[in-house]
Amino acid sequence: MLTVGLVSYAAGTLAALVLALVLLTGKAGGLRKHLLMLAAATSALWMGISVAHSAGQTHFYFTLLTELLRDFAWLIFLGGVLTALIPEAARAHRRFRSLAMLSGGYLLLVASMTTYRFAGGEVFHIGIGMDWLLAGYLVVPIGGLVLVEQLFRNTRVDARRGIKYLCLGTGGLFAYDFYLYSNALLFQGIDPNLWQARGLINAVAIPVVAVAVLRDPRWSVDIYVSRRIVFHTAALLGAGLYLLAMGVGGYYVRNFGGSWGAVGQVIFFFGAIVVLAVLFLSGPVRASLRVFINKHFFHYKYDYRDEWLRFIATLSQREADEALEPRVVQAIANIISSPAGILWWKRDGAFRPIASWHAGHDELPPVQAADSLPRFLDDQEWVINLEEYRRDPGFYTNLQLPDWICDIPRAWLITPLILHDELLGFILLARPHGQHQFNWEDCDLLKTVGREAASHLAQYEASRALAEARQFETYNRLSTYVIHDLKNLIGQLSLVVTNAEKHRHNPAFMEDAIQTVDNSVSKMNRLLAHLRSGDAAEQQREQVDLCPLLEEVARTMAGGSPRPSVDCQARGLSISANRERLAAVIGHVVRNAQDATPPQGQVIVRLFKHNDMAVIEVQDTGAGMDAAFIRERLFKPFETTKGQAGMGVGAHETRDFIRNLGGEVEVISRVGEGTSFRMRVPISEENRNRIELQLIGNL
Template identity: 40%
Template sequence: AIFLSLAVVLLATILFSGQMRSLLKVFLAKHFYKNKYDYRVEWLELTEKLSDKVQCEAQFEVVITALANTVEARKGLLWLRDGQTGYINVAAWNAEQIDVEESSDAALVRFLIDTGYVINLKDLKEHSDEYEGLMLPEWLRLLSQPWLIVPLQEQGSLIGFIVLADPLVKRSINWEDRDLLKTAAKQVANYLTVLMTSDALTEAKQFEVFTRMSAYMVHDLKNIASELEMIALNSRKHKTNPEFVEDAFETVNNAAADIKRLLEQLRNKRAQTEKKVRFDLAELVREVVDSKQDQLPQPKLDITCESCYVVVEKGRLSNVLGHLIDNAQQATQDDGVIDVSISRRDPMYVIEIRDSGHGMDAGFIRDRLFKPFDTTKGNAGMGIGMHESRDFVRSVGGDIRVRSELEKGSIISLQLPVLNEDEIQV
């Protein structure tokens, strides 16, 4: 009798409780009736929609339409998290965007975070208990016939939400519609997360490229300034020497050309590439060594090969050689020794720069010498000279090797590929 009484009470509770009746209906529909949707078809359609290749500005609209089509909604707006402060309307489909921000502490946002519930605005008044007395934001009044608010959650975090408008043909939303929307929303949230991460990486890459280009440009400007400063220092002593005047004008012309090239890089927002040409490597090395005779210790040159032809960017190679000799002069006392040699060791031409300077230990060569933006020169250096030099030489099939010993000096070997006979005749 007791069990019978309890059963009657339980049955009465189910029959007279609206919430219990709703739960019972959902349970029966889920387990005893045919599904409203073919989930395989719905999933394939959603995946195909999100895979469409569109312009960046249209990708957010694709997200809105993907969810809107699921329930035949005719309009939609997408809100995404903007930093830690709130959510902003970033896109609209068949509707006008609105310039409002929903705070991260707003009642709507807190409800979506806590419940992950798809809000049916048409049922909000009738079933207020299901929505815990949720107070809706004022900006919803600005929308035309808002219907559903779908949360976009990714790994437990609310990255945004979509507001959908009424369909053309009125329809109700049941448990199956909600399940489909929640599942589709998770896929959409994953898509948006990947999209935003990709955009962030692209932006970071652009900043990295700009920073690197700026550093290289400052490095080039420093070299130009050094050349002009050298002319100024020697002008008092040699200004009546015709050869000095001729060399000075040539240096100024080269500096003007280099500055013009740097300005062009700024306009194009990318490094300007120089055309590769065929030339005699021995002649270029001689020119660079001659240009360094005004600094101590004066480098000496030994050439053991003739007609050493290469095909590279001549200006860049000249800068690399100048940088390597500058480094040797800075590392060596004025009464020290710097020897520059060029020889052929098939399949490479080898330019060696030997100095009797303070040298480097193996750890420094391995960990820091070629690391960009790591300098031992304080504010006087950019830390990119050796990195840029090796990158350039490797790009043409060569390499830079370093041997050194503390307090005994260093040997920098620059290797460039030898041209075959057919290439030399071109």
């Protein structure tokens, strides 16, 4: 059967045990933490034995002995906290050791007296007088109250905020013990009611001590209670109490409603549930509850870990066609439960409204960089509270806001976006639906996330600018290559014009000249189409038979001197490439070989197969190049040895194109002997399979 004493001491045991387990967490805390953990553990032990005594399972003697052990632990703890206030470590150590020896000796004396009384066979339990032995037990809480008073008195006034709950909790324990034993000494017996209530008194006082532990960071307690859990728990508890009250109301409606009682009860319950649903779905109610919990149950207003993770998650999420700017406004607005916001960003010397979240910004004017608002945000780096500005404009020195900002509905805060001490933009936030008191913690958090948001937006702007720059770079590169190809075509046409003076009456020459002009015009049109389409034309590949292509290139370059010859050592080799670009690239190499070779020299275009690679070699007997030139200058863009006649992109374009095909370029040259320019290109899979089938058929 449950008794009052059993329930009372069971509650006290649970409270002391929880405190001891909480103090087991953490990596620091020092001697004070371990002493308090010992005091909580011995309290749990004493009250646990008291539970057993209340259930008739143990003798009262063991309850008294463990109570003395518990008293010793609390006295040592208070002595440790008190002596820690002494600046000299050696003196503090001596004082603590003396206190421990004095209290330990006295409690051993009281324990001996108690043992002697029990050993003498005298009846000794609740309700029976204990004369002078009660006085011995009464001295212990007096000593504890003296230590509590000395602890509070010797603590600096500015440090009492963290110690007052400790003094209240331990002082309450010893004050009740003093009342218990002074009453027992006066009436020559322990009052059973006071003794049974003692467990609940401990259950109330120990949480007060726990508050002191949580408020002091030196205890290093690692147990964390999520604000979200507290919010939902409070909401469910409130809903439960509400439904309980409605149940009581429904009971009275049914019993006192007469013939309409049953119907009234149904209507009453339905209305109560509807009201509860409305309250649960109400944004202002939820916001007010969250503010109430943060204000009264947590030391800090925000759960910074959750806020930061939510902020980063909002910035990082990306849906189709969703820009970063509205998400930045949303991420900052969510921190203070703001329902809407507008972003101004610095562009072309002014701050322009570029994005919003749940608000319109198209009709809002820009803010000039020289205006009062940007200068104040840049100089002060402060969040502007518009309600405070309306009440006391003088609080914001040298700030003159435009009237249209103050006229925006529910305009509340202006948060600066600063990166590297430069104001890049600002966000106007609307007032939340719930009651929200703006303080220094809101200001610091908004300034911090504003810097992070400014960094994200600046990086986003830089990425967009880089993408545009790359588009221009691609266009300029294509333009350079096209101009280079046009230069070669112009060279061919110039050669035709030069020879026309001597061979205008030669029908074969005229036919060849017309064919050359027609071929040049076709190539110019294809180059212009390539310039308009960008890299798309270059990516269009086909199967190119190399030997006919090399013969075509040789015919095209035949107007130059020396005339190139073609040596196809392997026929039927095909690669996957854009035919026009490949012909132009090989033509560049042949033209360079002709320019470097005297008219009596040789330029040979050779094709052979090596493993799975088709090797196109352009060999000349020209001036040649040294190793340093090949290594440092040959493939460097815009490096040329032809003066104003060259552009210096031919070799670079050739290597870049061949590498895109999966091949490589090799140059072998000796000064005064000539050069071999080899282009190795993978044979296409289709061509390789056909060759293998032919070999199998021949076998």
